[in-house]
Amino acid sequence: MNENRLFLKYVSQNILGMMGISFYILADTFFIAQAKGADGMTALNLVLPIYSLIFAIGAMIGVGSAIRFKILRARKDKAAEYFFSNAIICTSIIGCIFIIVGMIFSDNIMMLLGADERICRVGGTYTKTFLLFTPFFMLNQVFNAFVRNDGDPSLAMTATLSSSLINIIGDYILMFPLGLGMTGAALATGISPIIGILVCSIHFLSKKNTLHFQFVAPSLRRLLYSCQLGASAFVGEISSGVTVAVLNGLILGLVGNVGIAAYGVVANVALVVMSVFNGISQGTQPLFSDYYGKGNTDSVKKIRKLAVVTAFLFAVSFLILIQFGAESVVAVFNSDHNQNMAVYAESGLKIYFIGFLFAGFNIVGTGFLSATENAGWAFMISTLRGFIAVILCAIVLANLFAMTGVWLSFPAAECITLFVTVFVMRKTIH
Numbered sequence: 001m002n003e004n005r006l007f008l009k010y011v012s013q014n015i016l017g018m019m020g021i022s023f024y025i026l027a028d029t030f031f032i033a034q035a036k037g038a039d040g041m042t043a044l045n046l047v048l049p050i051y052s053l054i055f056a057i058g059a060m061i062g063v064g065s066a067i068r069f070k071i072l073r074a075r076k077d078k079a080a081e082y083f084f085s086n087a088i089i090c091t092s093i094i095g096c097i098f099i100i101v102g103m104i105f106s107d108n109i110m111m112l113l114g115a116d117e118r119i120c121r122v123g124g125t126y127t128k129t130f131l132l133f134t135p136f137f138m139l140n141q142v143f144n145a146f147v148r149n150d151g152d153p154s155l156a157m158t159a160t161l162s163s164s165l166i167n168i169i170g171d172y173i174l175m176f177p178l179g180l181g182m183t184g185a186a187l188a189t190g191i192s193p194i195i196g197i198l199v200c201s202i203h204f205l206s207k208k209n210t211l212h213f214q215f216v217a218p219s220l221r222r223l224l225y226s227c228q229l230g231a232s233a234f235v236g237e238i239s240s241g242v243t244v245a246v247l248n249g250l251i252l253g254l255v256g257n258v259g260i261a262a263y264g265v266v267a268n269v270a271l272v273v274m275s276v277f278n279g280i281s282q283g284t285q286p287l288f289s290d291y292y293g294k295g296n297t298d299s300v301k302k303i304r305k306l307a308v309v310t311a312f313l314f315a316v317s318f319l320i321l322i323q324f325g326a327e328s329v330v331a332v333f334n335s336d337h338n339q340n341m342a343v344y345a346e347s348g349l350k351i352y353f354i355g356f357l358f359a360g361f362n363i364v365g366t367g368f369l370s371a372t373e374n375a376g377w378a379f380m381i382s383t384l385r386g387f388i389a390v391i392l393c394a395i396v397l398a399n400l401f402a403m404t405g406v407w408l409s410f411p412a413a414e415c416i417t418l419f420v421t422v423f424v425m426r427k428t429i430h
Contacts, residue, residue, distance in 0.1 A: 019272060024167035027171050033333045062142035064370075071293040133190030287299075311363070359410075
């Protein structure tokens with residue numbers, strides 16, 4: 001199969017899979033908005049950084065280990081066998097730590113993230129409940145990455161879409177007919193990765209499977225070796241959580257809880273768009289790793305060009321859609337018909353989405369660098385866009401332009417990062 005067909009196959013299926021993940025988060029947002037109004041939206045947005053941390057750790061271990069597996073397998077190195085087992089064991093241990101912390105400190109975590117007593121009452125049980133499923137969230141990332149890199153992107157996509165569908169159906173049933181409210185939303189979210197793992201497990205029965213789990217002692221050396229290539233995936237996932245946490249703090253000081261609810265709409269809709277670019281990045285990663293491992297530079301460059309062009313076309317399309325459809329999007333989540341929240345959210349969407357013109361290139365670029373063993377550059381760019389630039393831009397612009405400055409911080413940070421990404425990409429394979 002030539003590069004164009006492989007690109008279309010892997011990228012389209014990964015975009016659908018990643019959008020499936022974001023849609024179940026969007027479904028949570030919608031159902032919680034209907035059941036709990038602005039307070040529920042505020043509580044959900046305040047705990048988004050915890051979600052980001054869980055997914056970031058799972059992505060770092062899963063994607064990094066799967067890249068090591070793919071490159072070593074392309075070189076016919078038998079050491080590739082051990083990375084799958086080590087990833088499963090290590091994520092299980094880390095996930096159990098999250099369970100313990102969640103059982104003891106869930107309310108403290110919410111207050112640390114900016115919740116007052118009223119918001120803690122709405123979201124405390126939600127936080128404690130979804131943290132019980134942390135090992136499954138992380139393991140789902142690992143299974144999905146390895147199944148995709150073991151030559152079965154279609155099953156990886158099916159697993160993601162299946163888990164998302166179960167989550168959306170579970171949200172409705174548990175929150176409304178059964179009346180479990182926020183706890184029901186958390187249960188539905190927690191069950192969904194279990195479905196994803198079960199579907200991915202079908203791969204182990206297929207003839208194309210080359211993955212074999214072995215009961216071995218966890219290897220910190222192998223974990224760190226994998227995390228070097230998964231670090232940019234970690235930062236890519238955690239960056240949304242950091243952005244949410246920083247902007248939440250600034251918005252609370254500027255306009256209070258109504259602003260947090262508005263940002264909840266912006267952040268959750270943005271997650272859907274971000275999933276497209278993550279899908280392009282993750283879809284091209286096995287191709288980059290395979291061609292790079294075989295020394296096929298021309299194919300690496302061709303896939304890179306296809307990825308950059310595709311990301312740009314999606315970014316322009318989303319920007320146009322949101323400029324004309326922001327009011328309709330906000331109305332879906334504004335069950336209280338809160339006019340102040342609507343004004344903030346509509347303005348925020350139109351400004352915030354400009355950043356995707358730059359973010360798409362940055363996400364594709366860091367994925368390319370990780371997959372071709374340029375982990376240091378990938379980590380630097382991911383850290384710049386996910387932490388340094390966005391925090392500095394948010395603080396400076398919010399002080400200069402209030403809420404308009406808050407919304408501008410994301411486009412400004414991504415634009416700054418773009419110049420660095422272009423410079424680094426020119427230094428690598430060319």
